Amino acid sequence: MCGIIGYSGPLDAAKILLDGLSGLEYRGYDSAGIGLCMEDTSICIAKKVGKVKNLREYCKEHVHGTAHSGIGHTRWATHGGVTDANAHPHRAGKVTLIHNGIIENYHELTERFHLDGKLVSQTDSEVAARVLDALYDGDPLLAIRKLQDLLEGSYGFCIMFDDQPGSVYAIRKVSPLVASYTPAGALIASDLTALIPYSNQYFVVPEDKIVRLTPYKVHVYNLDDTFSKVYPEILTVNWNMDAAMKNGYPHFMMKEIHEQPEAMKNTIMPRISKGLPDFSDDGIPDELFQNCDQIHIVACGTAMHTGMVARA
Numbered sequence: 170m171c172g173i174i175g176y177s178g179p180l181d182a183a184k185i186l187l188d189g190l191s192g193l194e195y196r197g198y199d200s201a202g203i204g205l206c207m208e209d210t211s212i213c214i215a216k217k218v219g220k221v222k223n224l225r226e227y228c229k230e231h232v233h234g235t236a237h238s239g240i241g242h243t244r245w246a247t248h249g250g251v252t253d254a255n256a257h258p259h260r261a262g263k264v265t266l267i268h269n270g271i272i273e274n275y276h277e278l279t280e281r282f283h284l285d286g287k288l289v290s291q292t293d294s295e296v297a298a299r300v301l302d303a304l305y306d307g308d309p310l311l312a313i314r315k316l317q318d319l320l321e322g323s324y325g326f327c328i329m330f331d332d333q334p335g336s337v338y339a340i341r342k343v344s345p346l347v348a349s350y351t352p353a354g355a356l357i358a359s360d361l362t363a364l365i366p367y368s369n370q371y372f373v374v375p376e377d378k379i380v381r382l383t384p385y386k387v388h389v390y391n392l393d394d395t396f397s398k399v400y401p402e403i404l405t406v407n408w409n410m411d412a413a414m415k416n417g418y419p420h421f422m423m424k425e426i427h428e429q430p431e432a433m434k435n436t437i438m439p440r441i442s443k444g445l446p447d448f449s450d451d452g453i454p455d456e457l458f459q460n461c462d463q464i465h466i467v468a469c470g471t472a473m474h475t476g477m478v479a480r481a
Contacts, residue, residue: 171198171242171243171244172194172198172358172363173267173325173327174240174242174356174357174358174359175239175358175382176189176354176355177336177383178355179237181235182206182236182237183203183228183232185354185356186203186241187203187221187225189241189363190221190242191221192360192366193358193362194220195421196243196245197245198244199218199244199245199251200219200252201217201221201223201243202241202244202256203224203240203241203258204239204240204260205238205239206238206329206334206335207234207235207236208234210331212331213232213234215228215231216253216258217253217256218252218253221243238335238337239337240267240328242256242267244256247293248275248294254291257294259294259295259298261298261301262299262305263305264298264301264305264328264331265298265328265329265331266301266326267328269324269359270323270325271322271323272294272296272320272324274320274321275297278296279296282299287299293322297326300316301316301328309328309333309338314379317342322342324340324344335384336381338379338382339357339380339382340374340377340379340380341374342377345374346358346373346374347364347372348364348387349372352368353368355382355383355384355387356382357374357380357382361406365406369405369406370406371403372403375401378390378391378392379396389401466479466480
């Protein structure tokens with residue numbers, strides 16, 4: 170599952186993005202990249218196949234200067250193979266973009282916007298970047314709204330425009346994004362684990378709204394003609410950050426295997442009352458089980474084998 174992080178603020182953006190991507194490694198990925206808006210407002214792209222540590226080493230050698238805003242991504246290949254070119258961010262004209270999800274109509278958009286021969290990757294994400302660049306006339310909100318009207322599928326985008334230094338824009342449909350304004354600056358990510366080192370206050374990015382990060386604020390806009398402001402509910406993280414860390418295990422899969430007994434206990438025990446299953450706190454009536462004559466277990470990989478054991 171791909172990971173996203175975006176940042177705008179007073180600190181070293183490259184460090185924040187790379188650290189954030191390290192926190193998202195548990196999601197699984199095959200390549201990683203960052204896009205930085207440098208102090209001279211130029212855009213610097215760095216992306217590499219392999220682990221975030223490969224990208225970190227690459228940045229030490231090839232990224233010179235300081236940036237205070239940028240976007241970062243860990244990719245799990247869907248459209249196109251595992252290559253540097255297919256890694257995110259994707260750049261097209263004045264647009265630099267990262268994407269989680271799948272654009273289902275990217276073939277049609279390729280034809281409509283005459284992109285054959287212009288694409289340098291095999292991804293649906295680059296198609297979205299090039300379409301957005303074609304729609305962009307200096308108004309980011311309007312261009313993003315036009316793009317959203319054209320897209321079919323699921324997406325979480327973080328976007329930078331060359332002529333909007335210091336700003337990171339985002340929009341989502343199905344694909345999750347959370348955002349926060351912290352003492353370190355404004356952050357957005359696909360997962361709370363990338364935000365928690367800076368604040369336990371956050372909000373879930375509403376679908377079909379546009380978010381704009383600046384060094385001093387997070388703005389949320391409706392998609393109406395006036396792009397009126399939205400003020401989402403601020404939530405507080407109430408779980409232990411250790412749950413998202415390796416905690417001494419060599420990799421997350423080994424950690425998850427060893428956590429299974431405790432996870433089962435934590436799931437089952439609160440739902441036992443007087444020695445019997447009790448789902449009343451979950452709002453599930455007993456009739457649901459009494460009238461049930463079939464159970465479908467939908468899974469893949471090791472979870473599929475667990476389902477097969479349960480069936481037996």
